[in-house]
Amino acid sequence: DAGITQSPRHKVTETGTPVTLRCHQTENHRYMYWYRQDPGHGLRLIHYSYGVKDTDKGEVSDGYSVSRSKTEDFLLTLESATSSQTSVYFCAIREDREAFFGQGTRLTVV
Amino acid sequence: AQTVTQSQPEMSVQEAETVTLSCTYDTSENNYYLFWYKQPPSRQMILVIRQEAYKQQNATENRFSVNFQKAAKSFSLKISDSQLGDTAMYFCAFMKHVFAGGTSYGKLTFGQGTILTVHP
Incomplete structure (x- = not known):
């Protein structure tokens, strides 16, 4: 699994609240x-x-921000969660010509 | 920008038979990589097979093989002797060639996915 851990694995949050997902x-x-x-x-x-x-931004970056203050952690923040951000979120790393993925986080915005 | 298209939302096959999943892509790049990923119900993303565009020989991994047609921008996955454990969502993905000092950064572009069900 290339040593990738995502947290939390599941989260339910209310519209308008901030949410941070962690990839380690x-x-x-x-x-x-x-x-x-x-x-x-x-x-x-x-x-x-x-x-x-x-x-840098990818193709669907609106409503999301990220931070990486140290090599091992990459944080994804939803500043004000919306129902359209209900999704499964995957963190990945690249090693040479191959990508390895974390287990995914299921986020539900109600 | 690259696009990847999987035109088969769902496929089914009998155990021990052969099935082929289709993938087409669009790019102006000459050097790139193509991948098939498997996502079982556990949600884990598992690399099945990788093809490098500069290689004419089709990649194979045990029961999995690809038919890579560079001019046609086609990259299909053949699963032989299908097993119940092959039941999963399969994603085709594209990555621009990665080289030192480049700006592609190894970003993947995925197709929409094909749900494969293997029946006993």
Whole structure:
């Protein structure tokens, strides 16, 4: 599993509240990614990081922010959760030409 | 921008038979990688097979093989001797070539997925 841990695994939150998802890796990988999975869309890139404090937007970044203050942690924040952000969120790392994924976080916004 | 299309939302196959999942993609890149990922009900994303665009030979991994047609931008997955454990969602994915100092950063573009059910 390339030492990737996502937390929490499941969360239910109310519309308008802030939410932070955490991705933790133990193998000093430089590149980290956040994807969301929705029916009919596959996985879509939200944000990615190519080093500490180096991040950039993916294709569906609106409503999300990220931070990476140390190599091992990549945080995804929903500043004010909306129902459209109900989804399964995956963190991934890249090692050479291969990506490895965390177990996913199921987020429900009610 | 790259796009990946899986035109089969659902497929089914009998145990021990062969099934082929389709994937097409659009890119202006010449060097890239293509992947098939399996997602069982556990939700874990598992790499099934990888193809490098500069290699003409089709990749194989045990019962899994691909038919890579670069000119046609087609990348299908063949599963032989299907097993009940093959039941899962399958995603086709594209990654631009990664090289030192480049800006592709190894981002993946996924297709919509195909749900495969293997029947006993």
